[in-house]
Amino acid sequence: MPAPPPDAQTQLAELISVEPCGTDGVLLRLRPEAPVTQDGAPLAPNRFFMLRREDGLSPAIPRPFSIYREVPTEGDGPADLVFLVKVIGPGTRALAESAPGTFLRLIGPLGLGWPDLTTPGDPWVFLAGGIGSAPFFMAVESLTRAGDAAEEAGTEPPAAPYLLYGAATAGLVYDVEEFAELDCSLHVATDDGSLGFRGNVLQLLDRLIADGLVPERLRIAACGPLPMLRAAQTWAAARDLECWASLEELMGCGVGICNGCVVETVPGSELGSWPNVKACVEGPAFRCDTVVL
Amino acid sequence: MVDLSVDLAGLRLRNPLLSASGTFGHGLEMGGFVAPEALGAWVSKTVTLEPRHGNPAPRIAETEAGFLNSIGLENRGVEHYEREVLPTLVGADTLIVTNIGGKQLEDFAAMAERLGERPEIHAFEVNLSCPNVQGAKLQYSTDPDLAERTIASVRTKTSKPIFAKLSPNVARIGEIAKAVEAGGADGITAVNTLLGMSVDWRSRRPGLALVQGGYSGTGIKPVALRCAWECARSVSIPIIGCGGIATADDVLEFLVAGCTAVQVGTASFSDPGLLAGLPAQLEALLESAGIPRLSDLIGTIRDGREAASPSASPKPATQVARS
Ligand SMILES: Cc1cc2nc3c(=O)[nH]c(=O)nc-3n(C[C@H](O)[C@H](O)[C@H](O)COP(=O)(O)OP(=O)(O)OC[C@H]3O[C@@H](n4cnc5c(N)ncnc54)[C@H](O)[C@@H]3O)c2cc1C
Ligand SMILES: Cc1cc2nc3c(=O)[nH]c(=O)nc-3n(C[C@H](O)[C@H](O)[C@H](O)COP(=O)(O)O)c2cc1C
Ligand code: FES
Numbered sequence: 001m002p003a004p005p006p007d008a009q010t011q012l013a014e015l016i017s018v019e020p021c022g023t024d025g026v027l028l029r030l031r032p033e034a035p036v037t038q039d040g041a042p043l044a045p046n047r048f049f050m051l052r053r054e055d056g057l058s059p060a061i062p063r064p065f066s067i068y069r070e071v072p073t074e075g076d077g078p079a080d081l082v083f084l085v086k087v088i089g090p091g092t093r094a095l096a097e098s099a100p101g102t103f104l105r106l107i108g109p110l111g112l113g114w115p116d117l118t119t120p121g122d123p124w125v126f127l128a129g130g131i132g133s134a135p136f137f138m139a140v141e142s143l144t145r146a147g148d149a150a151e152e153a154g155t156e157p158p159a160a161p162y163l164l165y166g167a168a169t170a171g172l173v174y175d176v177e178e179f180a181e182l183d184c185s186l187h188v189a190t191d192d193g194s195l196g197f198r199g200n201v202l203q204l205l206d207r208l209i210a211d212g213l214v215p216e217r218l219r220i221a222a223c224g225p226l227p228m229l230r231a232a233q234t235w236a237a238a239r240d241l242e243c244w245a246s247l248e249e250l251m252g253c254g255v256g257i258c259n260g261c262v263v264e265t266v267p268g269s270e271l272g273s274w275p276n277v278k279a280c281v282e283g284p285a286f287r288c289d290t291v292v293l
Numbered sequence: 294m295v296d297l298s299v300d301l302a303g304l305r306l307r308n309p310l311l312s313a314s315g316t317f318g319h320g321l322e323m324g325g326f327v328a329p330e331a332l333g334a335w336v337s338k339t340v341t342l343e344p345r346h347g348n349p350a351p352r353i354a355e356t357e358a359g360f361l362n363s364i365g366l367e368n369r370g371v372e373h374y375e376r377e378v379l380p381t382l383v384g385a386d387t388l389i390v391t392n393i394g395g396k397q398l399e400d401f402a403a404m405a406e407r408l409g410e411r412p413e414i415h416a417f418e419v420n421l422s423c424p425n426v427q428g429a430k431l432q433y434s435t436d437p438d439l440a441e442r443t444i445a446s447v448r449t450k451t452s453k454p455i456f457a458k459l460s461p462n463v464a465r466i467g468e469i470a471k472a473v474e475a476g477g478a479d480g481i482t483a484v485n486t487l488l489g490m491s492v493d494w495r496s497r498r499p500g501l502a503l504v505q506g507g508y509s510g511t512g513i514k515p516v517a518l519r520c521a522w523e524c525a526r527s528v529s530i531p532i533i534g535c536g537g538i539a540t541a542d543d544v545l546e547f548l549v550a551g552c553t554a555v556q557v558g559t560a561s562f563s564d565p566g567l568l569a570g571l572p573a574q575l576e577a578l579l580e581s582a583g584i585p586r587l588s589d590l591i592g593t594i595r596d597g598r599e600a601a602s603p604s605a606s607p608k609p610a611t612q613v614a615r616s
Contacts, residue, residue: 001369001377003322010326010566052563060510060563061355105564252353252360253562255326257318259364260353274369275346 002256002281005110009034012054013106015098016080023171025131026096028083029071035078036109043067043081045117045142046135046223046246046285049108050254051083053094062105063091064251064280066135066223081106084174086131110254111284114139114221115244118146122217122242123159126184127201127232129224130167133174135246137182139221144183160184162214166201166224170194185213202231220244221285226293233288243288249279256281264292295576296586299333301531301554302454302479304388304415306333308572309548309587313535313558314338314392314418314458315364317568320378321385326565331572333554334388337378339420341394342403344370348425354500356491358512359537360559363503365425366394371407382413389413390456393447394420398439402446409451416453419444421473422460422485424507434460434485437472444476454479456533461487461513461520467527474528482533482556483521487513510559513537518550525551525592539567541574551592 013030021027028051037043050062069082087096098104117124117139124143126136143161150157163182166189167173173195179186188196189204197204201224208214216239222232223246236243252258262276263283269290271277277291297308307330315338317323329335347367354361368374374391382389391414393404401419408414421433421440433443444457457473459466461484470481486507491500517536525532531554534547539560547555560567579587593599 001319001322001373003318004325004565006325008325010564054564059355060559061360062563107565250351250353252362253316253565255323255565257316257323257565258353258362258562259315259347259367260362262347262350262352262367264350276350 002278004255004257005281007037008108008110008255009036010105010107012103013081015100015102015104017100018096018098021084022174025084025086025174027068027175028085028095030081030083030104030106031073032078032081032106036081040079042142042145043070043109043138044113045138046111046113047109048111048254048284049081049083049106050110050251051095052091052105053098053102054105055102058094059091061091061252062107062254063095064110064254067109067138068134069137084131084134086174107254111280112282114246114285117143117161117221118158120156120158122219123215124161125205125214125218125220126161126163127205127220127222127224127228128163128165129201129222129228130172131174132222132224132228132246133165133179135223136163137179140182140184147183162187162208162218164189164201164204164208166190166204166228168192200231201228202235205235217241222246230293233293236288244285245288245293246285247279247283247293249284251280254280266290266292295579295584296588297572297575299553299588299591301333301533302416302456304334304454306388306554308333308575309544309554310568310571311390311533311554311556312336312561312568313556314420316558316561319368319374320381323561323565327569330386331569332387334390334415336390336418336556337374337392338368339366339392339394339423340368340371340374340404341366341396342371342400344368344373349502351500351502352506354491354506356489356500356508356512359489359508359510360562361489361491361501361506361508362486363425363501363506366423371404375408375411379411379413388415390416390418392418392420392458394423394426396426398443398446401443402450405447405450409453414453416456416479417447417451418456418458418482419447419478420458420485422458424460424462424486424488424505425503431460431462434469435463437468440469441472441476444473444478448477456480456482458482458485459520459524460485461516461536466520467523470524470527474530478530480531480533480553481524481528482535483524484517484536487516509536511537511539514543518547521547521552522550522594522596526598539563541571541578544571544575545578545590548587548590549592549594551594553591
């Protein structure tokens with residue numbers, strides 16, 4: 001029975017800052033009234049929150065956004081939450097046009113996030129398409145943290161990940177300078193060649209493997225436009241590689257109640273006992289051999 | 294202290310607030326956002342005899358002043374409800390209303406037969422009015438004779454209160470209300486969603502895969518209020534108002550128009566904790582208006598009938614509690 005995650009809360013969060021990012025994006029920094037995790041633990045990467053203004057300027061239905069970054073605050077208040085938001089319609093516009101000091105409805109954390117990225121296995125290749133980069137910042141950070149912990153414990157650290165970050169053009173490769181600071185192997189691709197490799201992320205991946213810069217055995221986690229996710233699914237299936245895709249379904253409630261965010265399952269697969277899954281509570285990331293994209 | 298309690302068909306409700314079916318889970322899944330005891334009663338999503346997989350996606354679309362859905366009563370069926378949901382309701386400090394649906398007339402009775410005397414359930418809401426099944430024909434809520442027979446068939450299978458959930462997609466809802474009262478309903482939920490649709494003219498694509506669906510939310514409030522008011526003037530059983538209710542003021546408007554209780558649906562999507570805050574807001578509003586008992590407001594609308602007709606005065610709680 002789909003149900004809200006046990007740690008989900010509904011609360012108000014103060015908008016601390018709104019900074020432009022790329023040609024059509026903003027970075028929203030929010031200060032929740034109550035911590036969103038216990039004992040200061042970091043949020044799992046790719047969990048998400050529903051956000052809306054309550055002054056009548058947002059649509060009635062809140063919009064889902066992945067947690068992009070957590071930023072500690074001075075003192076011992078809860079960490080600030082940063083969202084990377086691409087403005088595409090009324091919901092995102094209302095958020096982007098909010099003034100600092102506005103209080104936003106913040107519902108979450110929601111969803112399951114990425115699968116545990118620190119399990120032993122082939123290195124992760126993260127495929128980000130445009131705004132689909134948002135759930136990868138903390139994914140890389142989580143692997144770095146796991147690596148540091150392993151080093152301290154004298155155990156085998158997980159392999160450092162690769163981040164292949166693609167977009168139509170340079171202005172849509174959001175916050176790339178910050179990604180470049182992360183402990184991962186970052187490669188950028190743009191369709192028009194305005195930044196990095198000219199082509200899409202899968203062409204880039206083929207090139208990097210051919211050049212010996214990325215190993216042939218790897219695991220994929222992808223987030224971006226549907227055609228990109230489908231291409232990743234096909235690419236991984238042809239090579240029998242593990243592949244996860246994070247889906248941006250339309251959501252009504254975000255907490256497993258409305259049955260709006262359904263994704264068709266592959267009969268006979270691990271999720272095949274019911275013809276659909278709810279992206280909000282069973283995802284938003286799914287193994288590509290279990291769902292129909 | 295303001296008294297928010299109401300008597301609904303013999304059930305004593307702590308306050309007049311119920312969740313609306315399909316917007317608050319099957320059992321108490323939303324208990325992390327709204328404590329069970331915060332509501333007068335919790336209403337389940339429609340349960341059907343067989344599992345239903347629901348309709349193709351997209352199933353939801355937002356419009357200017359409301360929300361369209363064509364979920365199609367997706368649920369895991371009554372067996373799953375009995376096995377997985379009912380045990381979680383044992384001892385809950387609230388009342389439980391199970392909403393039942395069916396494809397054919399016999400299904401409703403079969404559902405009531407199966408669940409009719411389960412101790413976890415305090416009342417039934419019979420969904421006569423889902424627009425998202427059977428090609429939006431809505432036959433159970435538009436044909437008074439069929440509506441009456443459906444409720445009568447459920448009536449024979451349970452001693453618990455039955456609320457008939459009606460559709461606003463009719464010209465004279467009062468006739469349907471009279472029919473379900475004659476069939477033995479103990480109350481009426483008015484209303485389910487309006488039929489609606491949206492389209493993106495650029496792509497020519499409708500917002501919902503099935504094109505039409507149920508329209509809910511703020512935009513339907515005046516329609517729902519009128520339907521509830523017409524039901525209240527047509528029958529002597531209590532009315533549960535539903536449609537576009539999002540604030541404590543909205544709640545009181547429905548009560549004045551003749552409702553004994555209300556349900557909140559789509560507004561919980563804006564904030565899943567919204568319902569938790571409403572009791573205190575109701576208290577504050579009544580306190581500032583100098584009204585000590587919320588139930589004193591029921592049916593007090595000045596619609597020109599208050600002098601003429603005795604039924605315009607607040608309805609006494611005539612129903613005896615059924616055990
Ligand atoms: C789990 C999850 C995490 C997300 N994380 C982020 C994030 O970190 N940053 C971010 O910018 N966005 C993210 N999104 C997408 C974001 O929720 C949508 O862009 C937002 O809801 C759009 O709202 P709007 O009112 O601005 O536009 P709308 O008016 O709702 O949409 C404008 C147009 O885009 C279409 N559209 C809307 N949403 C989608 C969608 N999900 N897929 C395809 N088409 C769509 C609509 O049909 C419409 O044509 C995420 C979505 C999900 C489900
Ligand atoms: C997503 C969604 C699912 C619904 N599912 C059901 C249902 O299963 N059974 C039912 O009787 N009504 C269902 N409804 C109708 C609501 O219970 C309610 O009657 C309607 O939405 C109007 O109230 P509102 O404007 O407060 O949402 C559903 C409504 C929505 C938005
Ligand atoms: S069930 Fe409502 S958004 Fe997933």
